[in-house]
Amino acid sequence: MGTENGTTAHEQLRLARLRELVALVAERNPFQAARLAGVRLASMDDLRRLPLTSKEELLADQAAHPPHGTNLTYAPDRYTHVHQTSGTLGATLWIPDTAEDWAWMCAGLGAVLRAAGVGPGDRVALAYSFGPYLAFWAAYGGTQAAGAMAVPLGGMDSVQRLQAFEEYRPTVAMCTPTYAVHLARTARSMRLEGALASVRRVICGGEPGASLPAVRAEIEAAWDARCFDQYGLSESGPCGIPCAEHGGIHLREDEFVCEILDPSSGEAVAEGELGELVVTALGRTGYPAIRYRTGDSVRAHGEPCPAGHPGRWLSEGILGRIDDMVVIRGMNVFPTAIEQLLRDSAAIGEFRITFYRDPAAMDEVKVEVELARPLDARAIQARMRHKLGLRVRIVPVQAGVLPVQQGKARRVHDLRRPATAGPLPALAR
Ligand SMILES: [Zn+2]
Incomplete structure (x- = not known):
């Protein structure tokens, strides 16, 4: 990668994409227009001049302008998908996507699966609730983006899922870490241990845990399979892919501008320090995430991952909610x-x-x-x-x-x- 004025080609491309996103959204998106008016991005550092976006602001906007709110860049007939956030605080958002944004979302989940070594020939069991939440559908699209086969197990209880595992022999399972532990325990108590024997990889997301060494060890022992962590939000898309070599998560800094900020000052924390993850999605324009406060606490490892993977390395994964x-x-x-x-x-x-x-x-x-x-x-x-x-x-x-x-x-x-x-x-x- 050549450098020009001290900036790598990768950073120049990111800056060009960020400018394009902000220009488009400032012109067409009613929620963002006033917030972004007059902002000029001469360099990545100018990102700090853009206002942060919180879930509370999006919730208030949707409450005032139901059902979608005004964070829409296009006319409503351009949108082809909608999902609900699974809010732990009881308040949920409806988040619509255009066909292009949905393809970007699925490509991102495809990147998650490929980072975990999943590809053609794999059968991916999706042990998620078949509901209005993004996880199931994005994993379904991501499995296809990775060239693997999706085995949908929504709308089933644990015993039905174990029977499906036994019959169809999936090689990969996707679920929350809590459910991975629960399903393995159910298999033991129902004397169905053999049902999980075909699974080589368990990819966990939806809540922190799979980067905790003890949780990962428990899942790996119970499933006799490797366990991977991933991270994303309905509001942002998939912004963390597993580190297959050393555990934890890598930020997808090709598709996101990721910041780790001190919640009290709003300034970037020093390298290796704890802060709140704030993300800007470069490839999702219809319901944009611009400096979106994830509310999740992370710490980038002080050293790059020994395997040389791109993207800052959150070796401990997501540490918890800032408000937890x-x-x-x-x-x-x-x-x-x-x-x-x-x-x-x-x-x-x-x-x-x-x-x-x-x-x-x-x-x-x-x-x-x-x-x-x-x-x-x-x-x-x-x-x-x-x-x-x-x-x-x-x-x-x-x-x-x-x-x-x-x-x-x-x-x-x-x-x-x-x-x-x-x-x-x-x-x-
Ligand atoms: Zn790595």
């Missing part, structure tokens, strides 16, 4: 770190993490967990103290007491809200 980060006795704690330690402790089942305030107004953490032996509770408490510096009360519960989580897991309860945990911090513009 819990401040407990002055410490920043991600519930995923507690989950990691629980999963490191062998033979645990479901769990529930509760943050609460005791009568003396001290912040406390209680973890109810299904343990193979109640005696393990003390060992886990000691580990939490040692590894996280956190005093945690481990409460063993009998199997079946806690609700089984399958989709986006809701295992964390903060009873202190809103006293110590406010809404998403506002980013400076």
